[in-house]
Amino acid sequence: MQATAQSGRTRIPMHYERAELPVIIQDVARATGRRFVYDSDLDGRVTITVPGRVSQEEALELLFAALFLNDLTALPSEGGTIRIVPIIETLSSAPVEQAASLLGGRPITTLIGLDHVSAERAAETLRPYVSRNGLVLAYAPANSLILAGTEGQVVRWITIARMLDAAAIEEVLVRTIRYRDVEQLAAMLEIIFNQGRLAKERVTIASDTRSSRIIIEGNALALIEIRRFIENFDRPVEGEGLIHVVRILNRDAEQMASLLTGLADSTASPASGPSTSRRAQPQIANTQKLMGRDFKIDVDGPTQSLLIRADPETLALLLQAISELDRLPPRVSVEVIVLEMRRPESFVFGLNYFLPLSTPSSPTDFAVFTQSGRATASQPVDGAVAFGRYVREPVLITLNDPILGTITIPVPREDVSIEAGETTIQTNVLIRPNIVGISGEEHEIFVGDNIPIPSARTASADSGQGNAIQDNPLNVTQNIERVDVGARLLIKPTIREDGNVRLDLDLELSRLVESLAGDIEVVGPTYADTELQTTFELRPSERAVIGARNGAVTVEKRVGIPWLMNIPGLGWLFSSIEERTDENDLIIVVEARVLLDADDAAAETLRRQKAFERAISRSADLGDLGENPYAILLETARSRSDAEVIAQAFRSDGFSTEVKAWDVRGERTWDVYITELSSFEEAGRLARRLSEGGWTTEITVLPAVNELAGD
Numbered sequence: 001m002q003a004t005a006q007s008g009r010t011r012i013p014m015h016y017e018r019a020e021l022p023v024i025i026q027d028v029a030r031a032t033g034r035r036f037v038y039d040s041d042l043d044g045r046v047t048i049t050v051p052g053r054v055s056q057e058e059a060l061e062l063l064f065a066a067l068f069l070n071d072l073t074a075l076p077s078e079g080g081t082i083r084i085v086p087i088i089e090t091l092s093s094a095p096v097e098q099a100a101s102l103l104g105g106r107p108i109t110t111l112i113g114l115d116h117v118s119a120e121r122a123a124e125t126l127r128p129y130v131s132r133n134g135l136v137l138a139y140a141p142a143n144s145l146i147l148a149g150t151e152g153q154v155v156r157w158i159t160i161a162r163m164l165d166a167a168a169i170e171e172v173l174v175r176t177i178r179y180r181d182v183e184q185l186a187a188m189l190e191i192i193f194n195q196g197r198l199a200k201e202r203v204t205i206a207s208d209t210r211s212s213r214i215i216i217e218g219n220a221l222a223l224i225e226i227r228r229f230i231e232n233f234d235r236p237v238e239g240e241g242l243i244h245v246v247r248i249l250n251r252d253a254e255q256m257a258s259l260l261t262g263l264a265d266s267t268a269s270p271a272s273g274p275s276t277s278r279r280a281q282p283q284i285a286n287t288q289k290l291m292g293r294d295f296k297i298d299v300d301g302p303t304q305s306l307l308i309r310a311d312p313e314t315l316a317l318l319l320q321a322i323s324e325l326d327r328l329p330p331r332v333s334v335e336v337i338v339l340e341m342r343r344p345e346s347f348v349f350g351l352n353y354f355l356p357l358s359t360p361s362s363p364t365d366f367a368v369f370t371q372s373g374r375a376t377a378s379q380p381v382d383g384a385v386a387f388g389r390y391v392r393e394p395v396l397i398t399l400n401d402p403i404l405g406t407i408t409i410p411v412p413r414e415d416v417s418i419e420a421g422e423t424t425i426q427t428n429v430l431i432r433p434n435i436v437g438i439s440g441e442e443h444e445i446f447v448g449d450n451i452p453i454p455s456a457r458t459a460s461a462d463s464g465q466g467n468a469i470q471d472n473p474l475n476v477t478q479n480i481e482r483v484d485v486g487a488r489l490l491i492k493p494t495i496r497e498d499g500n501v502r503l504d505l506d507l508e509l510s511r512l513v514e515s516l517a518g519d520i521e522v523v524g525p526t527y528a529d530t531e532l533q534t535t536f537e538l539r540p541s542e543r544a545v546i547g548a549r550n551g552a553v554t555v556e557k558r559v560g561i562p563w564l565m566n567i568p569g570l571g572w573l574f575s576s577i578e579e580r581t582d583e584n585d586l587i588i589v590v591e592a593r594v595l596l597d598a599d600d601a602a603a604e605t606l607r608r609q610k611a612f613e614r615a616i617s618r619s620a621d622l623g624d625l626g627e628n629p630y631a632i633l634l635e636t637a638r639s640r641s642d643a644e645v646i647a648q649a650f651r652s653d654g655f656s657t658e659v660k661a662w663d664v665r666g667e668r669t670w671d672v673y674i675t676e677l678s679s680f681e682e683a684g685r686l687a688r689r690l691s692e693g694g695w696t697t698e699i700t701v702l703p704a705v706n707e708l709a710g711d
Contacts, residue, residue, distance in 0.1 A: 011053035014062055014111075015688045017681045018045045021070060025084070028063045032056045036074075038084035044070035048109040049684025051699065052691040058146075061139055062109055065148035068135050069107040108680055109148040111139070112158055116168035119143045120541040122161050124593075129157065138541075151680050155701045159615075162698075167604075167611035173216040173223045174603040177234050178247050182207045182214055185233060189216070193226060212247060213599070215606065244315060246306045250328040250598075253304045257297045259325060260318060264290045290317050329438045331595040332493040332501055338430045340550065341585045427587075430509070431487045436595070439495040448486010448510070453525060485510045485527055493592055500537050501592040507532045509550065509586070532586065543591045550584035618662045618671070630677035631658075632687055633698040636669050643670035650674060675702070
């Protein structure tokens with residue numbers, strides 16, 4: 001690996017084909033100046049291919065992603081050292097089927113840059129497509145994605161990521177029309193912006209009378225003008241008529257009519273008026289002006305509209321109230337993972353040492369040493385899983401003894417032994433909800449059981465003996481109460497003015513424990529209750545991790561001689577019961593995301609659909625060029641002659657090339673491909689060489705295989 005300086009920063013080539021991990025680690029260490037520590041038996045082969053050079057930080061992220069493919073992870077240590085250790089999979093990990101490979105099962109790691117969409121947003125969209133054995137990371141400083149997985153997975157992710165990048169520049173406007181006829185508006189926009197004086201570049205206009213939406217595609221400047229026109233046009237119609245039709249967009253029309261009628265009811269007292277109206281009053285300006293006014297509201301259910309009969313002044317007040325009540329509150333998607341981590345309270349760990357505090361330079365000098373409380377062991381004790389020992393050259397101490405004379409005793413200069421036992425940490429996911437709720441509203445989720453608990457025993461009176469209570473054990477009433485035992489989560493997301501999300505979280509965990517007050521049939525079961533309350537704020541794409549202690553649990557385990565301990569009846573002679581105390585820790589991971597409103601969400605869907613259609617049409621007829629599925633998009637030219645010149649130059653050097661014409665927003669362009677590449681590694685190797693020569697290349701897969709469907 002050879003690093004070059006570009007613009008004052010070191011750029012590193014990262015291309016390896018089935019290379020051994022130690023080789024890649026050593027190259028990255030030399031190029032970045034980092035120090036790595038790993039076992040000498042570290043094994044594994046991966047492919048890392050990036051057409052251009054990358055920064056030192058990107059090289060490290062690519063290495064970390066390649067380690068993940070081999071069940072390894074990198075941990076920072078003191079002094080800037082990075083330790084490479086295996087990823088420990090806990091016993092509670094659910095089996096996940098390995099994702100089927102699209103074109104092959106070879107592990108690939110690569111990096112792609114994004115031009116328009118943010119890397120964080122693209123990574124979030126790709127998350128549902130990433131299986132357990134894959135990795136998609138956003139590298140924000142360079143707005144790039146680091147992809148690690150099988151060859152087929154990486155191809156699919158690259159295809160989707162590039163379509164998302166193209167979708168970000170698709171200009172689509174979606175608006176829901178409240179007061180005017182949407183078809184009439186579409187006709188007016190067609191005349192003004194496609195035929196009139198404002199027509200500069202044609203826009204595409206479509207309307208949907210069912211949802212009263214208008215959809216417009218065009219350039220950004222035209223959409224700004226159209227948005228301003230719609231805002232001025234979609235206003236209540238002013239006139240002398242007493243009946244007006246108002247479409248309700250975000251609430252139920254019957255509920256809206258009830259709210260408005262309640263607001264005008266001057267006889268409704270705070271105690272007797274409709275509760276929904278009282279809750280709505282603080283949200284609406286000029287509420288008092290509506291009280292006592294005369295108007296009538298009918299509901300047209302099929303169109304979710306209100307037919308209002310009122311004088312102009314009352315109508316204006318009602319329209320203002322409707323505009324404030326019919327707003328769709330911002331929505332928040334909150335994902336919470338609550339897991340319990342159980343670890344042994346203690347495990348075998350010993351440290352023995354014998355260290356010098358001074359080194360004698362003559363027979364008359366003092367020799368001072370310090371040592372641990374127990375004798376230094378030179379061999380590991382029975383049952384030790386890990387044992388390490390460090391001894392340096394001994395110190396020779398000369399002593400003068402009246403009987404033995406002068407003797408020399410060798411003492412270890414430094415003798416340290418470390419002994420550690422095996423331990424298992426178990427994790428158990430208690431609750432993992434994904435909540436889509438309205439900002440400012442509290443949401444509650446419970447997972448567990450509703451168990452019966454005896455609360456009281458009373459003797460019943462015998463009606464045949466007057467008021468005397470008979471001492472009859474059969475004449476007893478048992479009262480039962482039911483209690484929820486499990487995990488209860490209350491969460492309240494609130495969107496702040498800066499776009500961050502404030503979360504109020506209340507977690508309550510309860511479980512049955514051994515009774516401390518007596519017989520369970522007499523006093524009932526005993527359960528422990530743990531509650532955690534916290535408030536925090538999250539920025540977009542940010543996660544919060546919260547940890548807390550959750551007490552200790554004593555577990556019993558039967559151990560003994562294998563096979564013999566399982567013999568019915570006699571097995572107890574060859575086994576015993578061990579007790580172990582485990583510590584419980586609670587780990588909570590929270591992520592919050594502000595969702596788009598209905599119109600913006602529809603526009604985003606249309607953008608992606610249009611970008612996917614463009615991408616498919618771009619390479620739709622390239623699938624029959626040859627048997628090998630990979631190609632490199634070398635250049636996009638504005639004329640066919642320029643494209644043919646480039647293709648012929650590479651064809652004369654022995655490459656298979658192809659020129660493909662396609663339309664980019666109405667403009668004809670020509671793509672130049674280098675084809676007949678058999679693998680991602682071969683395409684990456686060639687792309688890197690071309691990148692070194694100044695070409696901006698893009699690895700692509702020909703559409704003989706449906707990379708999006710995973711065929």
